[in-house]
Amino acid sequence: MNAIWLFFLLAGIGVAAAGGDVQKVTDGALKGAEMAVEVALGLIGVMALWLGMMRIAQEAGLVDLLGRLVRPLTTRLFPSIPPDHPALGHIIMNLSANVLGLGSAATPFGMKAMQGMQDLNQHRSVASEAMCTFLALNTSCITLVPATIVSVRVAAGSVNPTEIVGPTILATMTGMTVAVTADWLIRTYFRRRGRKVC
Amino acid sequence: MLADLLDPLSRWTVPALFALILLAGAVKRVKVYEAFVAGAEEGFSIAVKLIPYLVAMLVAIGIFRETGAMALVMQVVDPVMAMIGAPGEVLPLAVMRPLSGSGALGLATELIQTHGPDSFIGRLASTMQGTTDTTFFVLTIYFGSVGVRRYRYSLYTGLLADVTSFVASVYFCRLLFP
Structure with missing residues (x-):
């Protein structure tokens, strides 16, 4: 990150x-900075809204229920998180919100998931293994309905505004598969070399 | 027809989710109001915690874009575009996609309007916009919210996903819209 940040600034x-x-630099x-x-x-309002809703869902046991439903998957993807840890429920809620196109809810759910993983993290300022896997999934995540772009297409007078859903899902799945595989390979490599940072 | 179905679907997700959460809370006798406020309290502190990380990232991207350094990088990457069979017009979008969500949406909208939504470029731009998230932004706020400063390899997996998704978008658009 340091190198890329420096590159952006110095190149500019x-x-x-x-x-x-x-x-132009100034x-x-x-x-x-203003932006x-x-x-x-x-983000404050939206974040407060969804974190409030999330607390209700958590106290009602919905988050744990969701976590239990997908446990076979999450224990494989996140071997470093204990199977009954609430972070797994939050991860699933974040990814589901992304899939459903609920961008505003995805971020607060994701923050919660990060908090949970940070509690398990031994090096507070360094990304843990689980965080890297989570973000590999998150940044490449599928949106079933790319609602914004569909509405742009409608506005531009497209004959078939949703025809791009098919290629979008296929391309996303390709990207996601590559990201998760790469993450797994790197993780295994670090573990073999005994440089387990999480 | 699919569009007619998607519209009510996307309009219903949030209300339905609210209803589900609230009903589950009521059934389990959660003190819903108190729980909501307790949870919402965190919203402010998380958002404020993000500011230094966002300033660092958006200032760097702002300088990179405004000064034309980004345009220069595009000239370097341009020959690669022909190799993977992508029209050169979508290159700015491909470079912008991981850096700025609003910037990418602006470019995609422009491409769709200039070339027509049902042209190959229009379809490809639409597909590219939906395939990945804004990697730099996501990493900045997710790591920023918990104070993680060293991202290790996650930036590279994120960017690898962006490149793969772009190449896959070109491939699937060529395949499905000959």
Whole structure:
């Protein structure tokens, strides 16, 4: 991450300097900083709403129930999380929200899942094995109904706005399979070398 | 026809989920109001905790984009596009997709409107938009919320998924929309 971050910044400054328009660096930086706060503050309401709902679901036993239903799958994907840990329920809720296209709910559920995994993490500032697997799944995750893009297509007058659902699902599954496989390979490699960071 | 079915479906998911959670809470005699408020309390602290991580990431991406460094990277990647059979027009979208969700949606919308939603480029852009999430953004906020600063290999698996999904989008669009 350090290298990529440095690359973004230095490449930007370098290109601006070479092009003679260094003002763009300042503009880009200020715009980015402002947007960061906007995004974070914009999340407060939605986050509070879903975290509230989630607490009810948890106290009603729904999260645990969901966790138990998918246990055969999650114990294989997340061997480092104890099978009855609530984080597994949260992971499943996050992924289901993604699949259903509930972007606003997915983020708070995901934060909860990360908290659960952080409780098990031995190195507070370093990503654990389970976190890496979770994010490999999450960033490549399937959305059954890409609602936003379908509405863009409707607005543009498409004859068949939902025809892209098929290729979208196929392409996502390919990406997800590769991500999970890569994650598994890297994890196994680190374990063999005895550098188990989680 | 599928669109007619999807519309009510997406309109019903949130209300149905609320109803399910609330009913389950009522049946299990959860003190629903108290539980809700207790859970919601965390929303603020999590959101505020994200700010430093988001500033770091969005400032870097902002500079990278505004200065034209990103456009330069695209010129370097351009020859690869022909190799995998993708039209050059979608390259900006492919590069933008892992960096900025709103930026990518803007580019996809533009492509769909310029080339038509039922053109090959329009369909490919639509497919690409739906296949992956905004890797950098997701990593930033998910790790940021718990204060993890070293992402280890997760950035690479995320980007690998992005590249694979892009190539797969081109492949499946070619296959399904000849």
